[in-house]
Amino acid sequence: GAGVSQSPRYKVAKRGQDVALRCDPISGHVSLFWYQQALGQGPEFLTYFQNEAQLDKSGLPSDRFFAERPEGSVSTLKIQRTQQEDSAVYLCASSPRTSGRVDEQFFGPGTRLTVL
Amino acid sequence: AQSVAQPEDQVNVAEGNPLTVKCTYSVSGNPYLFWYVQYPNRGLQFLLKYITGDNLVKGSYGFEAEFNKSQTSFHLKKPSALVSDSALYFCAVRDNTGFQKLVFGTGTRLLVSP
Numbered sequence: 001g002a003g004v005s006q007s008p009r010y011k012v013a014k015r016g017q018d019v020a021l022r023c024d025p026i027s028g029h030v031s032l033f034w035y036q037q038a039l040g041q042g043p044e045f046l047t048y049f050q051n052e053a054q055l056d057k058s059g060l061p062s063d064r065f066f067a068e069r070p071e072g073s074v075s076t077l078k079i080q081r082t083q084q085e086d087s088a089v090y091l092c093a094s095s096p097r098t099s100g101r102v103d104e105q106f107f108g109p110g111t112r113l114t115v116l
Numbered sequence: 117a118q119s120v121a122q123p124e125d126q127v128n129v130a131e132g133n134p135l136t137v138k139c140t141y142s143v144s145g146n147p148y149l150f151w152y153v154q155y156p157n158r159g160l161q162f163l164l165k166y167i168t169g170d171n172l173v174k175g176s177y178g179f180e181a182e183f184n185k186s187q188t189s190f191h192l193k194k195p196s197a198l199v200s201d202s203a204l205y206f207c208a209v210r211d212n213t214g215f216q217k218l219v220f221g222t223g224t225r226l227l228v229s230p
Contacts (some may be wrong), residue, residue, distance in 0.1 A: 045219070048217055055171075058215065102148045103216070105162070
């Protein structure tokens with residue numbers, strides 16, 4: 001079947017604009033993660049959903065970042081009043097089960113956000 | 117807190133030669149370790165994982181990794197490198213204090229020359 005998809009693939013925003021990034025996980029996957037990858041760095045955790053419940057948002061860098069997964073499938077990461085330091089690749093990943101198993105995560109291609 | 121270190125920013129190897137990409141880890145509890153590869157403008161692709169059992173883990177595309185508890189290392193290896201293996205490689209450890217989130221290293225760029 002299809003893998004994890006993300007849209008848009010590229011987004012250019014002016015500083016102060018709001019943006020919304022979409023993630024379509026693999027069908028049936030319970031767990032969904034968002035990561036932020038700055039240039040030349042490894043991905044860093046932002047937030048985690050188990051179905052529709054956001055169980056961990058400890059990695060969100062500020063209250064300008066908000067994520068939701070209302071029906072337990074598609075997820076949206078929203079960034080309000082974007083700043084230049086928000087420029088990064090935003091990666092979405094899904095995995096089949098919850099923390100009881102050690103599953104690998106399947107990553108989407110990412111959305112490259114550039115804030116001017 | 118869980119962490120991994122990738123001491124080499126770049127590894128250069130000639131095609132056909134064996135390759136090693138290094139990773140050391142620090143965890144509380146059982147270490148669950150992963151290797152991912154990232155090609156330009158693409159997401160991370162899973163290569164292999166260590167959960168328990170054999171210290172030599174075999175993965176995709178001919179890659180394998182050796183888990184060494186005493187040295188807290190999880191080096192990625194391949195007996196014969198291909199030019200197409202050139203990419204960015206990330207080691208990661210599962211955070212046992214949370215909900216499976218992965219903690220990544222800074223990445224190692226592998227360059228395989230013809």
